[in-house]
Amino acid sequence: MATLKAIRRRIASVKSTQQITRAMKLVAAARLRRAQEALLNARPYHEAFKRVSDSLLGSAPDALKPPEDAGNVRLLVVVTSDRGLCGGYNTNVIRMAEETMREATAAGREVRLFAIGRKGFDHFRRIRANVVGDRVNNSPRLATVALARDVAARMLTDFRSGTVAEAGVIYASFRSALSQRPTYEQLLPVAPPPASAGVSAAPATDYLIEPSAAELVPVVMRGYVEAAIFHALLEAEASEYGAKMTAMESATNNAVDMIARLTLEMNRARQAQITRELMEIVGGAEALRG
Amino acid sequence: MADTFQFRLVTPTGVLFDGAVEQVTAVGPLGEFGVLPLHTNFITSIAPGVVTLKLGEANFNEYLLAGGLAEVKDGVMTILALEAEAPGAVDSIAAAPVVLEAEQRLAHMSEFDPAYADAVQALALARARAQINQLRRAPH
Known part of the structure; x- marks a missing residue:
C-alpha cells in the first residue's frame, strides 16, 4: 500500500x-461562444452570396469547368487545430482526410494536401503525404477573412492554370459542443446550381450585368470559394472549441x-x-x- | 413613386446595415454608379472604395469597402463585401506607407503574374484608406 x-x-x-x-474548459467555453456568434453572423453573407452566385454561374456553365489540359490532381485543404487537448477532434478530421485520399487514389487521382493547423500538418508530414502548403500557428483566431482569401487565391490559381482538376476542403462541421462531424466539401469545379437541372427550377432572374458576365464570373467564383473556405474555417473553429470544452x-x-x-x-x-x-x-x- | 428602397450591406462578420435608403452610390469596375428606387435587376462587382447611403436630406451613411459584389433584385439592393469599415475607424495616416509598399510591389510585377490582380486591388484599397477624408462627402 x-x-x-x-x-x-x-x-x-x-x-x-x-x-x-477547469480553467481550460472555461476558456474554451468563452471562445466557443464567440466562435458560434461569428458562425451565426456569417450566415446572411453565405445565403446572399449563394443566391447571387447560383443565378450568375448558372448562366455560364463553361466557366465552371477546369481547363481542357487539366492534370489529374485533387487538392485537399484540411483544417485541423494548432493545439491538442481537444479529444478526438483532430483524429476524426485526419481520418476523414485519409479516407478521401484513399478514395481519390483508387480513382486514379493524385492527391495534394494543404494543411491548415499544426496537428494536421505534422501528421501528414510524418506519413509523408504530399503536402504542398500549410498555414500553422493561426493564433489568436483561425477564422479570418485574410486566411480564407489566401487559401482561396491559391486554390483558384492552381485550378485556372490546370495544375489541379478538383479542389475541396475537409473540416469538422459544428453541430453542438458534444458533436462535430468531419465533412468533405468539394469547391472546384463549382457544382452547377441545382435549379438548372430541377423541374421545379425557379425562373432565373433577368439581371443587367456590368461590366459583362464573362468578366464578372471569375469575381463571383472567387468570392464563392472565399466564402466557402471562410465558412469552413468558422465551422472548424467552433468545432475545435466545442471539442476542447467537452474534453x-x-x-x-x-x-x-x-x-x-x-x-x-x-x-x-x-x-x-x-x-x-x-x-x-x-x-x-x-x-x-x- | 417610392421614395426609398431597402438596402443591405452584408459582410462575413455580420449585417452592417439593413434599412430603407433614398440612394446608394458606390464604385464599380466602370466607375461610380448610383442606385435609386425602382432600379432594374442588376449585378456588378464593387471596387475598393467608399459606398455612400443617402438616408434622407443631408443624412448620409458611409462605409469603406474592400471590394465585393452588388446586387439589385426586385427593388432590394444587397452589397456583399468581404470587409467593410466605418470611415471613422479608418486610420488614414497608417495607410500612407501601405500605399507606397503596394505601389512598389506592383512596379516589380509582371502583368501576367497571377497575383497581379490582387496587388492592384490591394493598392486601390490602400489608396482609398489613405484618402478616406477626400472621398467622403458627408458633412463631418
Whole structure:
C-alpha cells in the first residue's frame, strides 16, 4: 500500500491538474461562444452570396469547368487545430482526410494536401503525404477573412492554370459542443446550381450585368470559394472549441473522481497507521506489565 | 413613386446595415454608379472604395469597402463585401506607407503574374484608406 505521504502528494498533483483543466474548459467555453456568434453572423453573407452566385454561374456553365489540359490532381485543404487537448477532434478530421485520399487514389487521382493547423500538418508530414502548403500557428483566431482569401487565391490559381482538376476542403462541421462531424466539401469545379437541372427550377432572374458576365464570373467564383473556405474555417473553429470544452469537462470530472478515490485511500492509510501505532503502544504496555 | 428602397450591406462578420435608403452610390469596375428606387435587376462587382447611403436630406451613411459584389433584385439592393469599415475607424495616416509598399510591389510585377490582380486591388484599397477624408462627402 502506498504511504500516506505519497497519496497526499498524488492528491495535490491531481488537484492542480483539475484546476488547469477547469480553467481550460472555461476558456474554451468563452471562445466557443464567440466562435458560434461569428458562425451565426456569417450566415446572411453565405445565403446572399449563394443566391447571387447560383443565378450568375448558372448562366455560364463553361466557366465552371477546369481547363481542357487539366492534370489529374485533387487538392485537399484540411483544417485541423494548432493545439491538442481537444479529444478526438483532430483524429476524426485526419481520418476523414485519409479516407478521401484513399478514395481519390483508387480513382486514379493524385492527391495534394494543404494543411491548415499544426496537428494536421505534422501528421501528414510524418506519413509523408504530399503536402504542398500549410498555414500553422493561426493564433489568436483561425477564422479570418485574410486566411480564407489566401487559401482561396491559391486554390483558384492552381485550378485556372490546370495544375489541379478538383479542389475541396475537409473540416469538422459544428453541430453542438458534444458533436462535430468531419465533412468533405468539394469547391472546384463549382457544382452547377441545382435549379438548372430541377423541374421545379425557379425562373432565373433577368439581371443587367456590368461590366459583362464573362468578366464578372471569375469575381463571383472567387468570392464563392472565399466564402466557402471562410465558412469552413468558422465551422472548424467552433468545432475545435466545442471539442476542447467537452474534453476538458470530462478531464475535470475524471479528476474529481480520482480525488474522491485517493481521499478514500488516504483515509484508509491513515487509519491503518493509527491502528498500527495503537497496536504498538498496547504491545509495549503489555510487554512492560509482563 | 417610392421614395426609398431597402438596402443591405452584408459582410462575413455580420449585417452592417439593413434599412430603407433614398440612394446608394458606390464604385464599380466602370466607375461610380448610383442606385435609386425602382432600379432594374442588376449585378456588378464593387471596387475598393467608399459606398455612400443617402438616408434622407443631408443624412448620409458611409462605409469603406474592400471590394465585393452588388446586387439589385426586385427593388432590394444587397452589397456583399468581404470587409467593410466605418470611415471613422479608418486610420488614414497608417495607410500612407501601405500605399507606397503596394505601389512598389506592383512596379516589380509582371502583368501576367497571377497575383497581379490582387496587388492592384490591394493598392486601390490602400489608396482609398489613405484618402478616406477626400472621398467622403458627408458633412463631418
